[in-house]
Amino acid sequence: MADTYTPPKVWTWDKESGGKFASINRPIAGPTHDKDLPVGTHPFQLYSLATPNGVKVTVLFEELLAAGHSDAEYDAWLINIGDGNQFGSGFVDVNPNSKIPALLDKSGPEPIRVFESGAILLHLAEKFDAFLGNTAQRAEMLSWLFWQMGSAPYLGGGFGHFYAYAPEKWQYPIDRFAMETKRQLDVLDRNLAEREFMTGDHYTIADMAIWAWYGQLALGRLYDAGEFLDVASYANVQRWAQAIDARPAVLRGRMVNRTFGEPELQLHERHDAGDFDTQTQDKIGE
Secondary structure (H helix, E strand, O other), X not given: OOOOOOOOOOOOOOOOOOOOOHHHOOOOOOOOEOOOOOXXXXXXXXXXXXXXXXXXXXXXXXXXXXXXXXXXXXXXXXXXXXXXXXXXXXXXXHOOOOOOOEEEEOOOOOOEEEEOHHHHHXXXXXXXXXXXXXXXXXXXXXXXXXXXXXXXXXXXXXXXXXXXXXXXOOHHHHHHHHHHHHHHHHHHHHHHOOOOEOOEOOOOHHHHHHHHXXXXXXXXXXXXXXXXXXXXXXXXXXXXXXXXXXXXXXHHHHHEOOOOOOHHHXXXXXXXXXXXXXXXXXXXXX
């Protein structure tokens, strides 16, 4: 970079940072406007968008239903983060961090809010005693689940931001986060060289969480960066990513709250399993 930035003694927010999401970034929390959240008829109310973090949760819901857990029925309401829906007062009540996804669990006597995608995965998996792996693998599964939660910001907010969304392509941050993203892919590839899934023979919420980010990156769906990162060279990640991608419940989970990409893969809101048959149009009045 030609110019060197000298940080001020006290940082102040006096202008937008630039880039795709500049209009919704701000250094304070809390709601920007009053807006109640809609509530449907099912035990679980999900407020989300089909970003990788959102996809984690809708994949789990669809896998639970496919496994016969009929009590896992859910309403998935669209939260358009580009329009700032996550800053409405109702959403902030469910997630004070104003990030998708957010879940309202109404299956018990009192509603329970759950926010942060990893917490939602663990909450649902424990509630239905499903996709947790066997007892001997529990600690390993939790380790990989939390690995994803700690690692993905380097991929998304780091590499993804500077490679795809920043107002200019600066070499230093792109090189720095590309190096870290490739290191993470190598971590996964080495682990998957010896295992079918992240913790062994069992498909778990750790796989769902990691696949939503790194599996989709390996399949060329994130940041248009597959060739740049040479994702095809990670053979074990490719095998694992393709196997999970082929699961019908994963395809359905990818579709929910999706407003971009191929029209046939978009289901803006999901309130019934039959919504997949009609895509979005009949159900949300578009």
